[in-house]
Amino acid sequence: MLSHEDNDLLCRVGPGTPGGTLMRRFWHPVCTSAQLPHPDCPPLRVRLLGEDYVAFRDTQGQVGFFEELCMHRGASLALGRVEEGGIRCLYHGWKFNAFGDVLETPNHADPKYAARMKAPAFSVHEEGGVVWAYVGPKEMQPAFSRYAFMDAEPDHRVVLRVNVACNYLQLVEGGEDSSHVGVLHTNMARPGWKDDEFTRNPDVVNPAALASNDLEPALKIEETAFGFHYVALRKTDDPKIRNARVVPFIVPYGRIIPAPAFQFTVLEVPEDDTHTSTYLIVHGDSPVTEEKIIELLGLDDPRYYDRKHSAFRATWADTFGQDRVLMKENWTGLRGVEVEDATIALSQGPLYERSREHLVPADQAVVRVRRVLLESVKRAMQNQQPAALGLDLSSVSACDAQLQEGTAWQDLLPSHRQTETA
Known part of the structure; x- marks a missing residue:
């Protein structure tokens, strides 16, 4: 038997929960490699630990893993265009590379502005037919565990x-x-x-x-x-x-x-x-x-x-x-x-x-x-x-x-x- 309180402690994994705090210390599978089958393929919506993300594979084959909603006005990047080395939001055309660098902001075409910005991107490791991501505190990111x-x-x-x-x-x-x-x-x-x-x-x-x-x-x-x-x-x-x-x-x-x-x-x-x-x-x-x-x-x-x-x-x-x-x-x-x-x-x-x-x-x-x-x-x-x-x-x-x-x-x-x- 497990008490109701301990049951919740282990089962609840959203942001700010004790169970979620534990989970966010680890690397997690977020999709299979086959779900992003080729460069510039359609992006993939991912639900992980009570939060929404988007995964995509850029022109060079590198996988990016972002918060789903565009940092500009909150449109879903899962609807975006994956092309020419990045993912582009449909709403205003803001474009990001797999590492979160802002490449273009068409409705504010000031390169200095884009250079100061960084999309909420997360560390990614692809191995063994699985795409893994770390979404916890950056200062606590552990070594990647091999199986x-x-x-x-x-x-x-x-x-x-x-x-x-x-x-x-x-x-x-x-x-x-x-x-x-x-x-x-x-x-x-x-x-x-x-x-x-x-x-x-x-x-x-x-x-x-x-x-x-x-x-x-x-x-x-x-x-x-x-x-x-x-x-x-x-x-x-x-x-x-x-x-x-x-x-x-x-x-x-x-x-x-x-x-x-x-x-x-x-x-x-x-x-x-x-x-x-x-x-x-x-x-x-x-x-x-x-x-x-x-x-x-x-x-x-x-x-x-x-x-x-x-x-x-x-x-x-x-x-x-x-x-x-x-x-x-x-x-x-x-x-x-x-x-x-x-x-x-x-x-x-x-x-x-x-x-x-x-x-x-x-x-x-x-x-x-x-x-x-x-x-x-x-x-x-x-x-x-x-x-x-x-x-x-x-x-x-x-x-x-x-x-x-x-x-x-x-x-x-x-x-x-x-x-x-x-």
Whole structure:
């Protein structure tokens, strides 16, 4: 259970809120590179932490990230012309380059005036198929944090964005909850469940392909410099061997989920208090296609996913497309990992009130997420360093492996100890 006051502290991310103060200390994904596909392409409106921005790619391919409204008279730059090395407001023709320099002010053609002005532009870093921006205090800007997927070959990596109409913490907690995998994702996690038989899912790309039929994993948790990692230990046929599924939580909203041959990096970026942009980056040692991942996630059905606008479309209007007849053979009556996860998060409402929960030991990682975030908020409000800020995260990973009795689970990912001193 979380008090109403602490619930608001973590879930509210707008300007001036404690949660928003924490969030503004970090670099955030603001769009995929594919959403700005070529130089001088149309600009993109971006909602981030309760505020509105515009992203654009100039003639040289450089990305700019501005407050949405033009500094002159407040017209939206998302309607502007992107041309000849900058973005131009339609209202009076003021033109800015990607770094915020004012290039032209046609209705006041005094070059000295333009030279004195600077548009509200923000630091941008593009890597790994994602455009990142920092919108916090300039004097506190941290080093950019690298992830392992940034070093993957382009054809070994898929980047997707899915916009979901609920608070980010609902999605974060779902992702850190290992016990839900064998239940919510039953058809993918435990094929044969209808006949009380367990057959491992052979799909090496599927993060729900569990190696054990145990629905009550034992959890062990350890704090790290990036937040924490935990292991979910599941019984196997051999009493001296446990299946060990290790998952990290990276402050303020990141996780990495293991699939047999790939890693799923998931970043739940708050657009505002009741909307989230989920970035799913899949990478591994072999090629993987966007079509494969979209099908796996259940997003190949246009009832669920608008690929052009990255929007998850299912709502209560049609009970999220749930097929009650299909439930005779399919646990949820839904199809796909992301469809099931997003539907459950949406079913909790736009902003879930946690003060009426009844938690069990399998919820330990969810409780730790809240504890780590509350501590991080406290540190940010005191101008101290929150966990994960500025760290090189390229050695942070996840795994699903067999663990011999007497072996330390931390030894499965020794790189996490190196991150402590990064």
